[in-house]
Structures are given as structure tokens and as C-alpha cells.
Amino acid sequence: MREVTARVEPLLSCSLCGAIRATAGVKGAVPMVHGPMSCASGHRGIPLQGNAEPLVPPTALTDIDIVRGTSKYLQDAVRKLYQVRSPPLTVVILTCATSLISEDYQRIVRDLTQELHSPVILVDGSAIAGDEIDGYRRFVRALTQTVVPPASAEDAPAGGLTLRGLAGTDFGISAELPILTEMVRDSLGLEVRGSLFLQFDLQKDMPLLSLPGIPVGWLWTEAEVWQPAPYGAEGTRRWLSGIAEAMGSQPELNARSGWVEAQEALSSWRTKLQGMRVAIEALSWWAVGLGLFLQKELGCQVLLSTDRYGLEYQHRYGEFADTTLVDVGNFELLTYLDDFQPSFVFGSSFVKSGPWQWIPFHQPIWHETTESPGWMGPAGAVRLATILAQGEALYA
Amino acid sequence: MRRIAVYGKGGIGKSTISTHLAAAWAASGLRVMLVGCDPKADSTRALLGHRSTPLLDRYEELVASADSGGASSSLRGLIEVGFAGVRCVEIGGPEPGVGCAGRGISMALELMEQSNAFADLDVVVFDILGDIVCGGFAVPMRLGFAREVYIVTSGEYSALYAANNICRGMRSLQATLGGIIANCRGLPAEKQLVETLAHAVGSTLIGTIPRSGAFPRSAMVGKTIIESVPESAEAGQIVRLSQAILDNQNLIVPSPLDDAALDELAAACLDSGVEW
Numbered sequence: 132m133r134e135v136t137a138r139v140e141p142l143l144s145c146s147l148c149g150a151i152r153a154t155a156g157v158k159g160a161v162p163m164v165h166g167p168m169s170c171a172s173g174h175r176g177i178p179l180q181g182n183a184e185p186l187v188p189p190t191a192l193t194d195i196d197i198v199r200g201t202s203k204y205l206q207d208a209v210r211k212l213y214q215v216r217s218p219p220l221t222v223v224i225l226t227c228a229t230s231l232i233s234e235d236y237q238r239i240v241r242d243l244t245q246e247l248h249s250p251v252i253l254v255d256g257s258a259i260a261g262d263e264i265d266g267y268r269r270f271v272r273a274l275t276q277t278v279v280p281p282a283s284a285e286d287a288p289a290g291g292l293t294l295r296g297l298a299g300t301d302f303g304i305s306a307e308l309p310i311l312t313e314m315v316r317d318s319l320g321l322e323v324r325g326s327l328f329l330q331f332d333l334q335k336d337m338p339l340l341s342l343p344g345i346p347v348g349w350l351w352t353e354a355e356v357w358q359p360a361p362y363g364a365e366g367t368r369r370w371l372s373g374i375a376e377a378m379g380s381q382p383e384l385n386a387r388s389g390w391v392e393a394q395e396a397l398s399s400w401r402t403k404l405q406g407m408r409v410a411i412e413a414l415s416w417w418a419v420g421l422g423l424f425l426q427k428e429l430g431c432q433v434l435l436s437t438d439r440y441g442l443e444y445q446h447r448y449g450e451f452a453d454t455t456l457v458d459v460g461n462f463e464l465l466t467y468l469d470d471f472q473p474s475f476v477f478g479s480s481f482v483k484s485g486p487w488q489w490i491p492f493h494q495p496i497w498h499e500t501t502e503s504p505g506w507m508g509p510a511g512a513v514r515l516a517t518i519l520a521q522g523e524a525l526y527a
Numbered sequence: 528m529r530r531i532a533v534y535g536k537g538g539i540g541k542s543t544i545s546t547h548l549a550a551a552w553a554a555s556g557l558r559v560m561l562v563g564c565d566p567k568a569d570s571t572r573a574l575l576g577h578r579s580t581p582l583l584d585r586y587e588e589l590v591a592s593a594d595s596g597g598a599s600s601s602l603r604g605l606i607e608v609g610f611a612g613v614r615c616v617e618i619g620g621p622e623p624g625v626g627c628a629g630r631g632i633s634m635a636l637e638l639m640e641q642s643n644a645f646a647d648l649d650v651v652v653f654d655i656l657g658d659i660v661c662g663g664f665a666v667p668m669r670l671g672f673a674r675e676v677y678i679v680t681s682g683e684y685s686a687l688y689a690a691n692n693i694c695r696g697m698r699s700l701q702a703t704l705g706g707i708i709a710n711c712r713g714l715p716a717e718k719q720l721v722e723t724l725a726h727a728v729g730s731t732l733i734g735t736i737p738r739s740g741a742f743p744r745s746a747m748v749g750k751t752i753i754e755s756v757p758e759s760a761e762a763g764q765i766v767r768l769s770q771a772i773l774d775n776q777n778l779i780v781p782s783p784l785d786d787a788a789l790d791e792l793a794a795a796c797l798d799s800g801v802e803w
Contacts, residue, residue, distance in 0.1 A: 194630070194634055195634070197627050198583060198621060198628070198634065199621045199625070200625025200626035202625060234625050
């Protein structure tokens, strides 16, 4: 396998963006960017990807503010925000500048939480501290460790589980979440009671924290065995088996799931799709899941442009991609696609134009693009294979 | 114009040496400016007899003036004139534990340069806070505000270590060292030890200031000894040092020692037969 880890134009942005994505998953929460203006204004579009209000207020620090110290600006800005909006949760996100000067922000947010009787949490969102994935994780850690009190097991709804690690800003999530929920119900007899932190309600959803949580999406590598997204028939079986193992049960892939029909349909398409070149630009949970389906079940040649876990997965569990690009994005990615000459490219709008069919799969996607029909599960796999085999242009 | 920066370990006497050199040069008729690059803003007190308002406290006002073309006059209002006409500026900085002092130095010096604050001077002295703890404190060297550096050290190991470390920073920046000044603490063979280090890094011991109570006594009343006891032996030593620096043309990029070599140098001095 060819591995490329160049980062001229990285796929991922700074930790701050991951924290903003995660914040969009808590109802009414506001991400406050503690730093210069453009660290906030440049990312106001992120909440829109999850149909959340594009409210990313900054402390808008200047040179001289950084020199003199920023604590007072932060205190004033949070108080003002609370006065105007009264958010149920304020997430103070540090930028490179404020992270570097390292003031006692933890004490400030603790004091503000007491003063405002409303949780204020701190996430280091600086690019030098990590990328989007790190920012998402830090948010989850900060929220669960510092604000949300542990719910008692008696409060937890019986027979349920939660999916942890999806974000409202993930492309296609509104189509895929019902598919995931239905598959878990049909095959395992378990009810997905919520997806932390996807529309998490701090008032009502606290008991969900006592449920067993299955790491998916941004947090998928927190599971003992990494289970990529359930694309394809075999991929779906693998994912459900992983959940069953984590829950101490066996999956029952019954007829209702469309399992048998999917396997038959996919095997009929395999001959036609064998050797087709397909490129995928996405975060690793989605990219690895889709790549495994395309390569293992349909015989395609696959180029992955993904994060570091996409490569690590293959080092642990076996290589399947022809080429894996780690954190390569934008125009730099286009040059690799030109070399690979794919028939189809799954990805963001950055890879929309080229001598290939484009399937929207990863943010950012231009707003006028149709929402994903949902590619997960057996039925989604058949839909996808049909499109690939027929060479349909989904979105001109 | 000579652009001189004084570096050294915290508490080693940089401000004392800087103010006395400025006073000595001004008393000899040179036009001198002393720029205190320490958030404590206490470099110029011995020349003014009081603490002056730091530049960064009025930064927005100065920037607004610069935008409207009046920066020079605004800055002139901030520059106080001390003993013998020394122009005194304190850059200032954040309260302890917050903000970024190094960034403040960078911004203030750039503003001063843009405002022609260094015009009509024979010597400008930058009194820099402590060691080169981050990029901001290297600004006077890095951006060429200071063209020759003098390092103050005693014979104590930690001071020698800091001096050698400053040489490391200078080598990275290709900044030029004019010499090392021994500000003695009264240790045995102290001058010899500092001189050995100076030669080891490729420079010279440009002057020695013996331990004396005259300096702290004078500082208590907000004066330099050039002003308070100009006929004293200590004042004479300062004048000789100031002249040696003016006459100095031996500017080199230092070659710092590695840690093991510095330890060997210190050990060799201990073995030289001098009673400690």
C-alpha cells in the first residue's frame, strides 16, 4: 500500500473546529472562541453544517490584549453572552494565542459556572495542541468530567444503549442515524436511546449517560476493537457483531434486515465493479467503513484520504486500500486524484470537480447539494452498488 | 549610533549596569536613551528618581497617534529625561502570571522605531529581562534594534550557565557579542572564572565591577553613583567600563560551550589552587 503523510494542505483543521462541531451537538450550547477575531469568524459556517445557529462569539483579542493578559476579556465576554442569550452551556475554546500564554482559564470558567449558575467549560482548541479530532474528544471529556454529574444506573432507560461520537455536522447523519437505530433494534433487540453528543439535551438526557455507550464516528477508536462504519453487508455484520460482543450478546441478522437480499444483490454487482477505482475523502470511521465495503465486497481499488486512524486501522487489522493519504486535503488532494484516475469520488465539495462522478460524503458540502439518501446497512449498500454499477451521476 | 543590549541571569545586576553606563555616557556629553525591557518597569528609576509610565500602558493612544501621523510627538511626551539628559523609556508589560511580556517588547520596539524614537542619539541601551526565555526577549537582537550585546555575570555557576545559554541564543540569531561584564559577588577567583568563560566563547572580559555597598545604597535613594558619589572608586570603575565599551570594536558571534565543557571549565577553576 502506498502511504502519503504530506501536509501541505491538511484535510483536518485545528482542534477549535472539532470543539465547535461537538458543541453543536448540545442543544442551545454556545461555543465562545477565546482569541483573535478570525479564529471565530472563519468558522461560523460549521454550526450551519448541522443546521445549528451560526453563533460563534469571540473575545476578539488584539495584540495588546495578549500582552496585558486576557482573563478580564474572557470574564466580560462570558457574562455578556449569558446576559444576552443565557445558553444552557458555554464552551470556552482556546486558540493558539491564548493557549500559548497559558493563563488560569480553568479557575475562570469554574468561577463563572458558580457565578452564573450555568455550566461553562474549557476546551483547548489550539491548532498546535491538536486537530479537529482532538478538539472533539477534549470537548466530550470536559463535558462529562467537569459538568455533567454521573447519572445513577436506576435512571437509565432499560434495554438501551447510546452511540457516542456522532456530530450533527457530520454529512448525511440525519439519513444514517435512523438506519443505525433500526439495525440495532432489529438485529440486537436493543434500543438506541440517543446519540451523545447529537442533539443532547442537558436537561432531559442526563440519564442516557448511564447507558452503555458504543463509540462511533469521532470517538470510534475508543472501543476495544475498532469497528468502522457499517457499510456493505459484511461491514454491517461486522459492526453489529462488535456491538453484540461489547454488550455480551450475539447478533441475530434476521430477514427483516434485508441481509440475505443484500448479499445476493451485491454478489451480482461484484463482477461489474471488480477493479473500479474509487476514492474516498472522509474521517476514518466513515472512510475505512466505506473503503472496506468497496474493496472487500465489491472488488474495487480504493484510495483513502483520511485522518491518522485510517492508516493505523490498516496497520492493526490489515491493509485494503491501494493508497492511503493521511491528512491531505483541498487542491493537494486533487493532484493525487488526478494520478489515481477514479471513476467515483466520495468526499467534500473540494473534490466535486474532476473527470469522475462525485458523491457528497464529507463536509464541507455546498448547501444546495441534496442530502444523502443513506448508505449504511444492507439496503444502503445495495443502493450504493447500484449507483456505482450504473455509473449514475447523482449530483451534476 | 551605538545600539547596545545588556543581557544576563535574573537578579545579576543588568539594570544597575545599564543605568550606570547610561549615566556615565550622558555625563560625558553623549546623547543617550535607556529602554527598560522588563515588565517590572524599574530600569530607569535610578536615573529619574521615580517610576515612569510604561509605554504599553498608553499603547492604544500611541498607535492612534501613529495612524494620524503624530506618533513622534506622542512618544516624546512619554519619554522622560533623567540624570544628565538620559532619555528614559519603560516598555512595561503584563501583571505577573498573565499575558505575554515578550510580545509586548516586540510591539513596543517596533512602534518606537516607526516613530523615530531612536533618532538624534549617540547610544541607546536596552535593558532586557533575565535570560532569553522566549522569542520575544530576543527581539532586540533579532530585529536589529541592538547591534552589540554585553552579558553580565558573576562567578556563580548558575550565572555562568545563564551567560553561556544566552550565547546559544545569540549563535542561533547570529547576533554579535561585545563582551562579558563581571559583576562580582565576592567569590574567590571570580574575575578569573568569568574571564575564562569569556575566552571560551570567543569573547573578552570587557570590565569588572567589584562587590560594593555603594550601588544598593545609591539605588535606595533613586540615583546612580555617577550622580550621588561621582568621585568614588566605584564611579571610576563604571566610567572605565563605559569607555571600554565605547572603544570596543571586537564584536563576534559567540561559540557557546556544551554543558559538559562548561562543567569542566568550572571544575578547572576550582582546581586552580585558589582557596574557596
